[in-house]
Amino acid sequence: MIEIERAALKLTCCADTAAWTALMNDREDFSHAMGKALLKFIPFVPVLDNLTDAACAFTARYPVVAIDLWASLLVFEHPHTNTSELRNWVLHVLNLTGVAFMPLEPSQVQTLLQACATATSTTRRRHIANRIHAFQATLTEAFQCEPVVADSKSSDVLTYLDNLAMNVGSHATKSLAWAVDFTKRRWATEWKSDPQVVHRIKLLASMHPELFQAMLEHWVGLDIISLRECDLVFRHSIEFEAILGSVTGHPVVLHRLTTSTVYWHTQCANGDACYIQATHPTTTPLIGPFANVWSSPVLLELDIVDTLLVELDVALKHCPLYAFAAVLLSLWNLLAHLNQHYERYASQLAVATRLFFVSTLAPVACKLESEKLFVGVALVVESCWARWPMWTPRLTKRAVDFVSNVLPDCPTNEAKWAAAMILKHFIIDSSTLQHVRRSLLPPEVLVILQHRAPAPPLPSMHIADGDTSDDDSFPEA
Numbered sequence: 260m261i262e263i264e265r266a267a268l269k270l271t272c273c274a275d276t277a278a279w280t281a282l283m284n285d286r287e288d289f290s291h292a293m294g295k296a297l298l299k300f301i302p303f304v305p306v307l308d309n310l311t312d313a314a315c316a317f318t319a320r321y322p323v324v325a326i327d328l329w330a331s332l333l334v335f336e337h338p339h340t341n342t343s344e345l346r347n348w349v350l351h352v353l354n355l356t357g358v359a360f361m362p363l364e365p366s367q368v369q370t371l372l373q374a375c376a377t378a379t380s381t382t383r384r385r386h387i388a389n390r391i392h393a394f395q396a397t398l399t400e401a402f403q404c405e406p407v408v409a410d411s412k413s414s415d416v417l418t419y420l421d422n423l424a425m426n427v428g429s430h431a432t433k434s435l436a437w438a439v440d441f442t443k444r445r446w447a448t449e450w451k452s453d454p455q456v457v458h459r460i461k462l463l464a465s466m467h468p469e470l471f472q473a474m475l476e477h478w479v480g481l482d483i484i485s486l487r488e489c490d491l492v493f494r495h496s497i498e499f500e501a502i503l504g505s506v507t508g509h510p511v512v513l514h515r516l517t518t519s520t521v522y523w524h525t526q527c528a529n530g531d532a533c534y535i536q537a538t539h540p541t542t543t544p545l546i547g548p549f550a551n552v553w554s555s556p557v558l559l560e561l562d563i564v565d566t567l568l569v570e571l572d573v574a575l576k577h578c579p580l581y582a583f584a585a586v587l588l589s590l591w592n593l594l595a596h597l598n599q600h601y602e603r604y605a606s607q608l609a610v611a612t613r614l615f616f617v618s619t620l621a622p623v624a625c626k627l628e629s630e631k632l633f634v635g636v637a638l639v640v641e642s643c644w645a646r647w648p649m650w651t652p653r654l655t656k657r658a659v660d661f662v663s664n665v666l667p668d669c670p671t672n673e674a675k676w677a678a679a680m681i682l683k684h685f686i687i688d689s690s691t692l693q694h695v696r697r698s699l700l701p702p703e704v705l706v707i708l709q710h711r712a713p714a715p716p717l718p719s720m721h722i723a724d725g726d727t728s729d730d731d732s733f734p735e736a
Contacts, residue, residue: 267296434473547642550595
């Protein structure tokens with residue numbers, strides 16, 4: 260799988276077709292893995308025209324997989340993707356390869372028709388929407404199918420809210436219009452008790468208050484919800500909204516994190532990257548480049564920190580992929596605040612650290628996706644997290660043991676690579692690492708551990724105030 264992704268990266272980023280052509284000509288059928296690799300990388304290619312010939316060749320060689328790929332790309336949404344341009348290019352490939360006149364199975368035709376119907380209703384540029392509709396009409400006529408309308412699931416409340424959030428710039432001044440449209444077309448009383456809908460609205464109201472908080476206020480005015488429901492059901496705490504609002508208000512830092520995530524993903528795909536100990540100039544803050552977008556002017560009370568951690572836990576479990584980096588960066592900035600007063604917040608630091616690892620690495624506690632993995636790697640390694648003052652020997656041991664235990668159960672090679680990279684960082688950079696369970700470490704990490712300078716002796720296990728438990732496992736969040 261790594262070799263296939265590496266070939267896809269060379270094809271999409273460098274227009275290097277040698278490795279990709281070799282896979283196409285191989286006797287073994289790699290079509291499904293190749294389709295997954297293309298789905299991962301094509302949406303983020305800056306110049307799609309460079310891929311047209313390779314895409315047409317792939318469609319001719321593997322039409323079944325290709326149709327699923329093009330249908331998925333027609334409905335693909337991501338804040339860093341030019342969706343209209345992507346859909347326009349997919350239509351170009353479909354027309355060049357004559358898909359509408361291929362001997363397709365009925366299920367394949369329905370897949371394409373459903374994708375076209377969904378794409379037509381969500382494409383913002385009118386001429387591209389018209390092209391998609393024309394292709395859908397051609398398919399319908401060629402295969403004598405019934406006209407297909409957009410599946411109700413594609414226009415449900417979550418999809419609608421996500422579409423608003425990913426295009427928030429064009430909607431920010433239209434909160435009343437969107438509030439009325441939402442309530443007329445998609446709102447039902449049962450949404451108030453649907454946890455997914457409630458959590459999504461709470462999250463987006465914190466991320467984009469100029470649109471979603473204004474929508475909530477209009478709903479109150481329209482008697483859709485009460486003022487009490489607005490404040491207690493559909494809004495996070497003031498502190499949570501302050502942190503997440505500060506993060507989303509710093510697009511430069513978020514872009515830097517996205518760039519770093521792509522870099523570490525590429526390193527993983529290359530397969531031969533080694534951990535390099537980071538060195539920073541004296542002007543770089545000790546906490547790294549990502550933890551300076553929010554700071555509290557006063558010390559947060561312990562109960563407020565506990566509430567924030569619960570809210571962050573819920574947000575990380577329910578947030579869509581496009582919002583994950585912003586929510587995790589909010590947790591990171593809270594960790595930086597606790598780090599400044601680590602003796603006061605010893606118990607909260609343990610909970611926050613566990614929440615970070617569970618949200619990015621634990622295969623059971625979260626839905627493992629590569630973007631989540633590499634956001635975590637970027638934050639840990641580029642911020643030199645193991646050097647922060649918050650790390651006591653006990654907390655370091657908990658963190659290393661947690662990652663070591665998770666690593667063998669990681670369901671993908673990407674997850675194992677990310678966990679191993681974090682382990683290497685702690686073994687190389689931590690000054691409080693005392694005891695490591697060698698039996699849990701992979702061979703490449705053991706080699707680094709053997710060459711690590713011996714840690715200074717620990718006189719009294721240096722337990723910070725509030726960290727008096729004898730249990731070396733993380734406390735539950």
